[in-house]
Amino acid sequence: MSETTDAGVGHAELATLKELALRNGLDGEVKVSCSALAERLEASTQTASRRLQRLEEAxxxxxxxxxxxxxxxxxxxxxRALQREYADYRRIFERDATVELRGAVTSGMGEGRHYISLPGYMRQFKSLLGYEPFLGTLNVDLDDESVRERGRLSSFEPIT
Incomplete structure (x- = not known):
């Protein structure tokens, strides 16, 4: 958990805060009963009420x-407290985040040379990726395991 927890706010309160956010509490007020919240948190009604009080006091x-x-x-x-929690989880699950893909290089259709030779494309390759790409097109036929592994790429932050 993040260092910046206020007095009385611990893991249980952050779980309550997360539940409220999942119910659209970040977008404005949401109607909550302590009994319904307690059920979702697998806690007693009194515990849910105390957690809400601590969150309010903080x-x-x-x-x-x-x-x-x-x-x-x-x-x-x-x-902000939830964003800090999120950042902590990203550090846990995205450290050394790599995806290794294997396949066979095959020739492309040639249209890549045109796009990569455009000044805007080349400039972005250099500034965002740090290298000047080959002016041509190659395709990679991925093996079956790599086709499945490729789906993990969507969980990474895009290069912008």
Missing amino acids: DLVEREIVSDGQWVAVTAAGE
């Missing part, structure tokens, strides 16, 4: 209690 949520529950919104500070 200014991570704003609450308005009404007769049939409460309206709860995740504050900017609450969103």
